[in-house]
Every structure is written in structure tokens, then in C-alpha cells.
Amino acid sequence: xxxxxxxxxxxxxxxxxxxxxAGVLTIITLVEVGVFYVPAFQRILAPLLLTLSGTKFALxxxxxxxxxxxxxxxxxxxxxxxxxxxxxxxxxMFLFGVFVLQTG
Amino acid sequence: xxxxxxxxTSTGLDSRKMAFWAFIGSECLLFGSLISxxxxxxxxxxxxxTPQEILNIPVTSVSTFDLLMSSLAMxxxxxxxxxxxKVWVRVWLGTTAVLGIVFLGFQVYEFTxxxxxxxxxxxxxxxxxxxxxxxxxxxxxxxxxxxxxxxxVRSFMGKLGPEKALNVEIAGLYWHFVDxxxxxxxTVVYLLQ
Numbered sequence: 001x002x003x004x005x006x007x008x009x010x011x012x013x014x015x016x017x018x019x020x021x022a023g024v025l026t027i028i029t030l031v032e033v034g035v036f037y038v039p040a041f042q043r044i045l046a047p048l049l050l051t052l053s054g055t056k057f058a059l060x061x062x063x064x065x066x067x068x069x070x071x072x073x074x075x076x077x078x079x080x081x082x083x084x085x086x087x088x089x090x091x092x093m094f095l096f097g098v099f100v101l102q103t104g
Numbered sequence: 105x106x107x108x109x110x111x112x113t114s115t116g117l118d119s120r121k122m123a124f125w126a127f128i129g130s131e132c133l134l135f136g137s138l139i140s141x142x143x144x145x146x147x148x149x150x151x152x153x154t155p156q157e158i159l160n161i162p163v164t165s166v167s168t169f170d171l172l173m174s175s176l177a178m179x180x181x182x183x184x185x186x187x188x189x190k191v192w193v194r195v196w197l198g199t200t201a202v203l204g205i206v207f208l209g210f211q212v213y214e215f216t217x218x219x220x221x222x223x224x225x226x227x228x229x230x231x232x233x234x235x236x237x238x239x240x241x242x243x244x245x246x247x248x249x250x251x252x253x254x255x256x257v258r259s260f261m262g263k264l265g266p267e268k269a270l271n272v273e274i275a276g277l278y279w280h281f282v283d284x285x286x287x288x289x290x291t292v293v294y295l296l297q
Binding site: 018019021022025029036045046049052056057061064074081089092096098 | 115117121122125126128129130132133135136137139140143144146161165168169172173175176178179180182183186273276277280281283284287288290291292295296
């Protein structure tokens with residue numbers, strides 16, 4: 001089991017995959033900045049930008065930080081505090097009435 | 105890639121890598137609290153300048169692209185060290201460090217111009233939360249650059265062969281984490297005004 005875990009830990013993407021991810025990250029960044037300046041997107045700007053940002057975040061974590069190929073325990077160690085931080089942020093925003101301020 | 109001097113946990117995973125992921129998890133909580141604080145006080149400043157008046161999107165877009173490309177250089181450095189290519193390890197580690205320094209240069213320029221336009225840490229809630237959040241991130245970038253320089257020096261001393269690939273991988277984890285934090289900051293602070 002230990003040997004199997006070590007082998008799984010060592011699998012990394014190829015250089016071509018790294019370059020492809022960089023290309024996608026560049027395109028998403030250009031789209032992000034582009035939609036910021038287009039008035040037609042203003043109504044859906046927040047969900048659109050958060051989706052694009054989330055995609056970039058996931059790409060870097062999965063391919064550059066190797067979580068896609070690495071052992072699942074590393075993913076667990078990373079995602080639990082990440083979700084906790086996200087939960088605390090959302091809870092605080094409700095507590096401070098941020099969502100009420102924006103809708104009312 | 106061999107891990108001659110590596111200590112494994114009972115799971116068979118490297119203990120240093122496991123510990124570093126736990127550290128990154130704690131960093132998620134740190135930056136989560138800083139970003140939350142920024143969002144909680146967003147739009148509550150009673151005096152200007154406001155984000156709409158002062159943030160420079162074109163300049164920050166370039167610095168964001170710069171940091172993204174530094175992440176590419178970092179993974180290329182890791183690939184080079186894994187195949188034992190000493191020259192390209194130095195090229196890509198050096199490139200990553202230089203791109204990190206360029207990012208810090210953009211941040212110094214931004215902070216300086218904001219201060220000249222009247223936004224300081226004490227001006228309003230936006231100034232306080234903005235400088236604390238981006239300042240902490242900049243501090244992390246600076247630590248990353250120093251770490252990269254030490255790796256580069258060790259490479260020139262002939263102490264960064266394929267058996268030390270994990271050292272580069274762990275430095276890379278730190279660098280990429282700093283990158284993903286900026287991905288969030290760029291969207292939440294700069295684009296969602």
C-alpha cells in the first residue's frame with residue numbers, strides 16, 4: 001500500500017500539458033478583463049467572473065499543484081480548510097448584512 | 105525521481121509534502137479571513153478614494169498575467185529537475201524569480217501611486233482592508249522569491265539534482281498557492297467593484 005501510494009504521488013503532467021494549461025489560463029484572463037469592459041455583461045458580471053476565476057483556480061490546483069494526479073489525501077488536506085474558509089466568509093457576509101445591502 | 109533522504113508517513117506519502125499541504129490549508133484560512141474582511145467592509149467607507157476611482161485594471165491585468173506565467177515557469181523548472189537537466193532548471197527557476205520580482209515591482213508602483221492619490225492605510229475602510237490584503241499577498245510573493253533564489257544558488261552549487269526534486273516541488277506548491285490567491289484577489293477586489 002505504501003509503495004503504491006509513493007508511485008501515485010510521483011505522477012506529474014507532461015510539459016505539453018503544462019503549456020496547454022498556461023494557454024487556457026491566458027485565454028480565461030483575457031476573457032475576464034474583456035467582459036469587465038463590456039456593458040452588456042454588467043448584469044451577469046459577478047457570477048460570470050466568479051465562474052471564470054473558479055475555473056482558473058481549479059486548473060492551477062489540479063495541474064500545476066498536481067492534485068489531479070497526486071494522492072487523494074493531499075486533496076482532502078487542502079479542500080477541508082478551503083471549504084471552511086469559504087463557509088466562514090459566506091457566514092460572516094450574512095452576519096454583517098452584506099447580501100441584504102446588495103439586494104435592498 | 106528518487107527520494108533517497110525522504111521520510112514517509114504510515115500512508116506511504118512523503119512527510120514533508122504532507123506537512124506542506126497542511127500549511128497551505130492553514131494559509132487558506134488566513135487569506136480567507138483577509139478576503140472576508142475586505143468584502144465585509146466593501147462599500148462602507150465614508151470618505152474617498154473608492155475602488156472605482158483608484159483601481160487600475162489594465163496595469164493589474166498585466167501583473168496578473170505575469171504571475172500566471174511565473175507559475176508556468178515554476179512547473180517547467182520542476183520538469184527540468186526531474187529529468188536532471190541542470191541548465192534548464194536554472195533558466196526556469198531564474199525566470200520564475202524574475203517574474204516574481206516584476207510582480208512586486210507592479211505592486212510597489214500601485215501602492216506608491218495610491219498613496220500619491222490620497223489612499224493610505226488610515227484613509228478609509230477600503231484603504232485599510234486593501235493594503236492589508238494585498239500587502240500580505242505581496243509579502244508571500246517576496247518570501248517565494250527568496251526561496252527561489254536559494255534554490256537557484258543550490259543549483260549553481262551542484263546540490264539540486266533529480267534526487268532533490270521534492271525540494272523544487274514543495275517550493276512550487278508554495279508559489280502556485282500564492283498564484284491562486286492572486287486569482288481570487290484579482291476577481292474579488294479588482295474586477296468585482
